[in-house]
Amino acid sequence: MNSIIYRITGLMFLAVAITVFLLIYLANAQMTDLFQEYVTIQQMEVHHSIMTHMSPDFQEQTGMMGISEQNFLTSVHQSLIWVGIAILIVGLAASYALARSITTPLRKLSAAALEIERGNFAQKVPINSKDEVGSLALIFNRMAETLDSNNKLRQQFLANVAHELRTPLAVIQGHLEGMIDGIIEPTPKKLSSLHEEAVRLSRLIKDLKDLSLAEVRQLSLEVRDVNVNHTLEKTVYMLKPLADEKKITVKQNLMVGLPAITADADRISQIFYNLITNAIRYTSVGGCVTVSTELIQYAEQDWIKIGVADNGPGINEKDLPFIFDHFYRGDKSRDRKSGGSGLGLAIVKQLTEIHGGKVQVESVMGKGSLFCVLLPAKLMKKP
Template structure:
């Protein structure tokens, strides 16, 4: 009796049955009373008549008529009850069958089968629930694919430097590879890359989980930009790239200086990587107001290769590279921009990007001004 079908059907049957019984009872009582009044008024007598409780004499035809009326009322009442039972059962099943389909789909989703799609057959509450479950399933399916891709990408990124380190060490142990300054320096570079990758993954996971601790202090963003630009100038000089700073006087903001430094470093190294020789990278700071909130806007723009419209929505995803031909040496690990987005988010800010293929890209970081 826990089924909604039985409960709805039982409730409808009880209501309709009670209504029919009351109507039949009132109809019989009314018919009998009116018939007695008719006989009294017309003093109807007939052969074989009987005297009723009120002294009214009813003949056989009258008794047959009343019995026929009573039988008709009973049959009509039974027919109404059966019709009500059928209608309530059909109504209950029209509700419970879609709910059972939804329950089956949810059970499959619980087991990890995200290829479910529920047909939306109505626009009522059940239909809206089906659409909501479909959207939830699509989101879970997408997250599951991203998780699988993330695990595969992490394994690939970790396996590459480890394979290099293992191969060199095995060669050294077997005497095939000479132990010299060049080989040791190469191994050191691989361990540094591996350590940086693991640290970036840890920071990214903490930021996404909302557990990244920030050491906030009033910070002059313009000074941070000058330091990062000065640190990257040797790399820019190798490609004859010019840094153009357009730093306006802006107030100090309450941020984690180390994390903001990481944002600037990732954006500028990304711009250096995609800007051709003798190109230009401009860094701009300004105050702007959006939705009643004042923001400090840091813009990093280049005149490099740009990003296609197809790749632009995924540029902040983990391990995503617009140029699939790039390896980790030439294209980075693929998590730099993901870290930028997460670090901006944990500061209560945001990051946006505008880009045109072949003309360059412009990344803007918004930090709230207290």
């Protein structure tokens, strides 16, 4: 009796039963009194002229119903009782049907939730109504789709992590085993190559750690006033050798008198480093990368807009929705050395959002790409 279907049916049937019993009781009581009054009035009108000459026994019988009147009342009472029973039966059936219309979708939701608990995330329940239960089913289906998508992303993420870690480890292990067996001579050049692989592996592990902490908003931040233009200039200067190697010109269009932002300077520098490195990497030899800043108004708030544009090959339109995903590379032919680990833009997105900002991308095939970072501005304190 703990099922909601029995409780709804019982409550509705109880309400119908009480209503029917009250109606029958009141109808019977009123009908008896009114019919008794009617019979009395009729007898008084018919025998009014002779009532004064009647005997006392006859006067006592005046106003009493005869057999035909009593039979009529009895038949009416029985009819009311049968009508009441019919209403109770119909009410019980209607109550049960209404309860089932509510509980059947809930049972399906419960069964689907149980499957999700077991790890089967590809669950959907039919939506047969537009009421609260239908709305709950719609929300449940969306939740199931999100869980299924997140589960697939998690599995893909773990597979990508295993692949990215296995490659440098295999290189280091193979060379070290060759040196131990005397097959490979441990020259300074080869040792330097192994050191580069170890540094790359260490950087990958650090990026994975920062990304995982940023996604759950557990990344520690040392917040202070940050001059965006100054930070960009330092980043561009640090990456100048990388740009010079490909004869790429890095232009700076920085707005003068730009307000400060309240942020972690190292994390903001990491955002700029990843964006500019990515632009240089995908720009052809002799190309151009433009770094710009400006103050804009958006949603009744001041924002600093940082743009990093290149004139590289651009990003395919079908790749744009996934460009900030973990380990995603639009050009599948690029290896880890030429195309990076695939975590740079994912880190940019997470670090930007953890600072309350937004990141956007625009790209045209054959003309280049523009990455924009919007960070909430804070007015400089007056001296």
